[in-house]
Amino acid sequence: MGDRPRLAGAALGLTALLVPLTAAVGSAPAAAASGCTTQTGPYQRQVEKYMGRPVDGRQSPADCVATRKFQRWHGISPAAGYAGTVTWRTMSTILAQKAAGxxxxxxxxxxxxxxxxxxxxxxxxxxxxxxxxxxxxxxxxxxxxxxxxxxxxxxxxxxxxxxxxxxxxxxxxxxxxxxxxxxxxxxxxxxxxxxxxxxxxxxxxxxxxxxxxxxxxxxxxxxxxxxxxxxx
The missing domain is CATH 2.40.440.10 (L,D-transpeptidase catalytic domain-like)
Structure with missing residues (x-):
């Protein structure tokens, strides 16, 4: 089970708990070639904030690459960079764990x-x-x-x-x-x-x-x- 955006033209969680938020984002052409989704997810703003990205609520190639890195690290499939339910659920769980101290x-x-x-x-x-x-x-x-x-x-x-x-x-x-x-x-x-x-x-x-x-x-x-x- 994972986040499942519709992709045009393709078939497309305590300090130690957090994946580094300064994920390398790459260039826009590289992101497009990697199969990143261009769709804005329902949890776009929350995911952007978690990843340390500019919070504008709009999917960008850089947002997608950073989100894909998180998804791959945690086994979320498809790792297409979509800010969906499973991705945000994982992030929010990690935040709750960190808050437990x-x-x-x-x-x-x-x-x-x-x-x-x-x-x-x-x-x-x-x-x-x-x-x-x-x-x-x-x-x-x-x-x-x-x-x-x-x-x-x-x-x-x-x-x-x-x-x-x-x-x-x-x-x-x-x-x-x-x-x-x-x-x-x-x-x-x-x-x-x-x-x-x-x-x-x-x-x-x-x-x-x-x-x-x-x-x-x-x-x-x-x-x-x-x-x-x-x-x-």
Missing amino acids: NTPNRAGRCPTNRGRIACVDLTRQLSWIQDGARLKYGPVPVRTGRDGAETRTGSKRVYYRSIDHWSTIYRVWMPYSQFFDGGQAFHSVTKSVHNPPGSGGCVNMRPADAKAYWNLLRNGDDVFVYGRKPGT
Whole structure:
């Protein structure tokens, strides 16, 4: 799933969370030759502001090249530079993650009276580990279940851990797997954690974050999942 403009004559997401906003934009002829769309998207102004482009609400070759760079980085297809729903949803999620700072549980949605707990906020696509009121790790960006295969909400517990897990269902490696609900697990992926439309229900993590979770959590530790992923 991705942003899908109609293209004339062609078939045509914390500082570490942000793609550099000073993307190289290239020349207008180069942009045209690259298959960039000339269409203005419904989120043109928001995307321009995020990318550090002049905010005029009109698509330009430079806007398109900068947006395509973001789309390719995060696996948004087609990467045609169109300021559509999926692109802006990804950008707005990254902004919400950055705004969380070091107080991801400011609203108190994740219970902190259980000792060590891994919190998963589906709305912000964010996870962190707390020990009581103390933040132990994170917050970090995650990729949860797509529409129709949502990561289930509620109170869970880690019940099985497998450091070099092989999925017989998806036939892929799932390093640092920690299962907490009927086959749903924390585990690492090498693709962007903002890659749409989402996982098969697992909580995908960057390799370093999945390894840190592996070192901090144990069987029996609490997991709490809440919110709703945008687009599900």
